[in-house]
Amino acid sequence: MTYKNRLDGRKMNETREITAKAGVIKKADGSAFFKIGKTWAYAAVYGPRDFHPRFMQDPTKGVLRFTYAMMPFSGMGERVRPGPNRRAKEIGMVSGNALRKVVNLEDYPNAVVDVVVELPQADAGSRCAGICAASIALADAGISMTDMVAAVASGVVDDTVCLDLDYEEEHYPEFAKEKVDSEDVADIPVAIIPSTGEVTLLQMDGIMKKEQLIDAIELAKKKCDEIAIIQRAAIHDKYKGN
């Protein structure tokens, strides 16, 4: 049996429900939340501000630091130990790289822009939600940037390409209601710059065929354009009275 009916009844090219809001953390220079299904990401931006230790400063351009953190009971399994771990550091690095392409850091020499992403609950696709939240927060903080990065994951479940996998789909053989043909599940987070179509994040976890890979990336790219509209609307909503 191929994968025809998704576990939560979505279409193959459909994401979970998305809500985005800008300006949710008062003390931060810019902030946002981005919820996609049961994955919630809160992002806060501090800066540009004085950067210490000074030997890390760069006189030619500013530095963007990205911190990704899952809260202790955010996961589906056991308690997540708070603080940086190997996984969180890697995600922080790749998410930061996804955003560095759009932020005009030359405008802030010797300074640092801190982006902090916290996930109160995570149900797969957390790095994409984090990137989406972070770009809204950066724009909300008035940082100079060429565009807002949009991100979504696509993947392959039981030989079928589908968009925005949740936790149960990522562990499909465990949760499957039907007979499973292929035990392989693959997941590809994709982040793009909507105005140019450039890809700033592309990772893959799992095994899939070449054609499926191309299909999956195309599917994610198309959806990113729609997510970009939601992100912009989030900021426009904040200033609606204007």
Added chain:
Amino acid sequence: MENKENKQQESKLLVKDRDVVVPGQVLAEGFDFLPSYGTYRTNDKILANKLGLIHLEGKVIKTIPMAGRYHPKKYDVIIAKVIDVGMNAWRLNINSAYNAMLSSKEVGGSGGYGSYPQKGNLSKIYKIGDYVFCKITKVSGQNLVDLSTNGPGLRKLYNGRIIHVNTHKVPRIIGKKGSMVNMIKQATDAKMVVGQNGIVWLQCEPKLESIAVRAIKKIEEESHIPGLTNRIKEFLEKETGKKLDITEKNDKEDNEVKNDIQK
């Protein structure tokens, strides 16, 4: 030839004056418009690169920022906090990503112009933690900022209370030709200094002080809703029980907005 071809293509403006735009939003297509502050051009499109309000000046498109930290600008008059005292200069926090230097030569005071440089312990003049009302004399390409307290009204601020507000709301707190500040001063008998960097210094009686603080916060929150001056006047009259008489009041809100933009 190429120019002619470009001119044949029609340029399209996709936004209106005073629209809110977000980074990456396309503002105009074609070559008939010019990108200015907060915008950039890629191929035949002009896009925004900062969150802000659109301001059109003929062919020039620029955005007026609505959020973000204070960015130091020459001739700005600001309130800064002393964070370090050196041999010949002070280092001050100006509420931005960069610290500023105040040389001992640039200190004005009772001695008048040129009566310094000071010798000895600079803490006698400004010590760590003091707030100083000063002006920016220079901003380098690397954002090194020089300050001066030599000028009319520039001085150390004694006592009083410091309030932090959004930098981009400062023109509204000052008002047209200082009308808003004068209104608050008149209502609460306060001494008040507003720095361009979003720091406000306030000194008056404790009871009235809280009214002044609330008035400032009200301006900050409601600055984008028309009829601001009237609402603040009503608020102050209700809270203080005083009748306010302002000669320059109730000018057209449009003028106020234009004034804001020019600043």
